[in-house]
Amino acid sequence: MRILIVKRDKLGDMLLTIPLIQHLKRSLAGSEIHVLASDYGGWVLGECPEVSRVWTYPRLRASALLKPASLLRYLRTHRAVRRERFDVVIAAGGEFSRRAIEKALAVKGARTIAYVPDARSFAGRLSDPLPAPMGGHEIDRMLGLASPLGLALPKEPASPEFVAPKRAREFARAWLAERGLQERGYVVLGLGARRAARQPDQAQILRWSAYWRDRHGLATVFMWTPGGAGNSQYPGDDSIAQTVLDAARGQRPDIHAFRGPVVEALGLIWLARTSVFPDSGLMHFAAASPGGVLGLFAGPDLGPAPDQWAPRGRNAAWLRAAAQIPDLPDAEFLAAIDRLLERV
Helix, strand or coil: CEEEEECCCCHHHHHHCHHHHHHHHHHCCCCEEEEEEECCCHHHHCCCCCEEEEEEECCCCCCHHHCHHHHHHHHHHHHHHHHCCCCEEEECCCCCCHHHHHHHHHCCCCEEEEECCCHHHHCCCCCEEECCCCCCCHHHHHHHHHHHHCCCCCCCCCCCCCCCCHHHHHHHHHHHHHCCCCCCCEEEEECCCCCHHHCCCHHHHHHHHHHHHHHHCCEEEEECCCCCCCCCCCCCCHHHHHHHHHHHCCCCCCEEEECCCHHHHHHHHHCCCEEEEECCHHHHHHHCCCCCEEEEECCCCCCCCHHHHCCCCCCEEEEECCCCHHHCCHHHHHHHHHHHHHHC
């Protein structure tokens, strides 16, 4: 059986697709798993042994449509995928996505599986429409897409298996050496939830980093999503991070700032004692790292529920504030970080 997983942009979502890929490969003897993804996220599966091939295409935003080379590569990739004549095409995601379904249907596989709110809207086109789950973790929701192939959910909760690329770890070792830091001698504390209410504020970052410095002898690598908040597609946290850097300047040599690409950030996460992130893609990658992660979620009116998006991994834990993360009591956070540090 030749199966194509169609997965769109977000890096964290791509990581959470790995348990579905592994479940298919390990349960269907002789199966061949391919993935169709943008070049933005396809690299996540570069070391996944269960994947026979990752087909990547350039993301076409409004500006990219003016680049004939990108458009030509996009069309060539999709034509090549259609020629593969896949037995099964899966629009991988834990909920309905019309764009993902249209991309999966364009492959013209023998069967196409996807979640839809109303099967009639794709009558005659979608061979295996499934009702989207009402609850459950995103990993389990995607695993449910294997049910038309006769596969039940795994008996134990599944977590993504991932290792930071070698070049990322080599970068991290050089970066740490330049600053006199040791592997496992620091905590990564990150921003990346885009809204101030969904991530720690300046005062929390300074207090928390001082706590594990004084109690555990650990430095802090402070990282954030580069860019300005005004970027409509990928807003960054430069303005929020700058308030922390201004307050720490000359006063907190234990705080080391990192503003850089995702791949290099992964290297620092992989060599950390542990990490702290708000709900974000890097939180999920950190959950797969040796040191694990403490994920932070805002109240129910301010962001996704941890029931669906909590980090999963051997050393993954999470907290949810009653409302905004800046209101999270220090006692609750410090007790949770102590428990995690004792495990790792």
